[in-house]
Amino acid sequence: MKTQVVIIGAGPSGLLLGQLLQNAGIGNVILERQSPDYVLERIRAGILEQGTVDLLREAGVAKRMDAEGLVHEGVEFLFDGRRIPVPLKELTGGKTVMVYGQTEVTRDLMEARKEAEGVSFYNVGNVQLFDLKGDSPYVTFEKHGETCRIDCDFIAGCDGFHGVSRQAIPGDILREYERVYPFGWLGLLSDTPPVNHELIYAHHERGFVLCNQRSLTRSRYYLQVPLTDGVEAWSDDRFWSELKRRLPQALADKLVTGHSLEKSIAPLRSFVVEPMQYGNLFLVGDAAHIVPPTGAKGLNLAASDVNYLYRILRKVYFEGRRDLLESYSPMALRRVWKGERFSWFMTNLLHDFAGQNEFDRKMQQADREYYLGSRAGLTTIAENYVGLPFEEVR
Incomplete structure (x- = not known):
């Protein structure tokens, strides 16, 4: 089999890149080690920056998003x-x-790919990448006990933190940057109306709180918890009681509780690798970077990578601009590091850290008073939250 671009990973970044390329007439094949149902069962973030929304519209997959999505003008x-x-x-x-x-983004992209008759292989195993620095890259994988090969021009590694794409880059080439945070987020999803019409980020002496929403009837709440806690220690009743303790009384009185649809504890990490390109392999999204969810940047940074790679590949195929290929990593990383900085800033602003000394507490309080007490500080938060603009590829 032969195609122009092999995309490894059928999460939202891989599917979005595939859809944009498909619409542009650039052939691509998507490989995914899990089943479609498994991919859809992964409950993740749901706050889309303006740039991500615009990119989904450009891909032609925004009809349901525009009808059902909730536009927020503030937090x-x-x-x-x-x-x-x-x-x-x-x-x-x-x-x-x-x-x-x-x-829902993933579901919309899956449906669009099916309608466009895009080629996708799910439940594949033993994916391997070859000749990444040469003129004839190719990918092999196993399906139904048989080994298959796809020859291509380029490979997009959209297969997440634990995927094979980043591991295909020699260790002496990659440089890793990481910070692991000493707490986790306990999240609960429920079919209950949101406690507030806007999202709430709250600092409390007992720990951080996020009041999020998925719709007018479905809510997502998070509590800062020790990494030593297990989900089994948190019954629904304990979760709702703790949430109420961390909210002002007026909000706690409005809170509608209910049975949890899903409950999990996520560790928090900041992680970036450089470069995001090795020959004809391009890393996209979580394959190259992870952010703590505090800044709502995970999916949005992946969409940012997709934006740059898609526009570069268009110019390569339609204008012969192969000189642009080497610009992908530095261009993507400039925006990645700004997203990492904002997520790190929000995490430090909103959480209490074990072992924090009094100087650090005073600095943290000064940051809160400045950023949330001046128009300049609020503007900095707002500009980063809605998403910084994409650079133009030219």
Whole structure:
């Protein structure tokens, strides 16, 4: 088999890249080691930056998102019992964010690929990458006990943190940057109306809280918990009781509780590898970088990578601009590191850290008072939250 681009991974980044390339007439094949149902069962983030929304519209997969997604013109922060609104639209010249679950984005992309008759192989094993620095790259994989080969021009590694793509790059080439945080997020999903019309990020002496939503009838809440905690230690009743303790009384009284649809504890990590390209292999999304969820940047940074790689490949195929290939990694990384910085900043602003000394606490409090007490500080948060602009590929 032969194609122009092999995409490894059928998560939202791989599917979005595949759809954009398909619409442009650039042949591509997607390989995924899991089943479609498994991919859809992964419950992840649901806050889309303006740039991500625009890219989904460009890909022609925004009909249901535009009908069902919830546009948010602001967010709220809670500190010391005070509620501080951040008017995103006002502070950014009209930009907003969209609440639309990553599962739904993936579902829409899967349907679009099916309608476009794009080629995808699920439940594949033993994926291997060859001749990445040469003129004839190819990928092999196993399906139904048989070994298959796809010859291609380029390979996009969209297969996540544990995928094979990053591992195909020699260790002496990659440089890793990492910070692991000493706490986790306990998340609960429920079919209950959100406690507030805007998202709430709250600092409390008992730990951070995020009040999120998936729709007008489905909510997602998070609590900061020790990494030593297990999900089994948190019954629904214990979760709701702790959430109420960390919210102001007026909000706690409004909170509608219910049976959890899903409950899990996620560790927090900041991680980046450089470079994001090795020959004809391009790393995209979680294969190259992980962010703590505090800044809502994970899916959005993956979409940013897709944006740059798609536009570069278009120019390669339609304008012969192979000189642009080497620009992918530095261009993507400039935006990645800004997203990492914002996620790191938000994590430090909102959480208490074990063993934190008094100087660090004072600095943390000064940051809160400045960023949430001045228009300049609020504008900085708003600009980063709605998403920094993409560089032009030219």
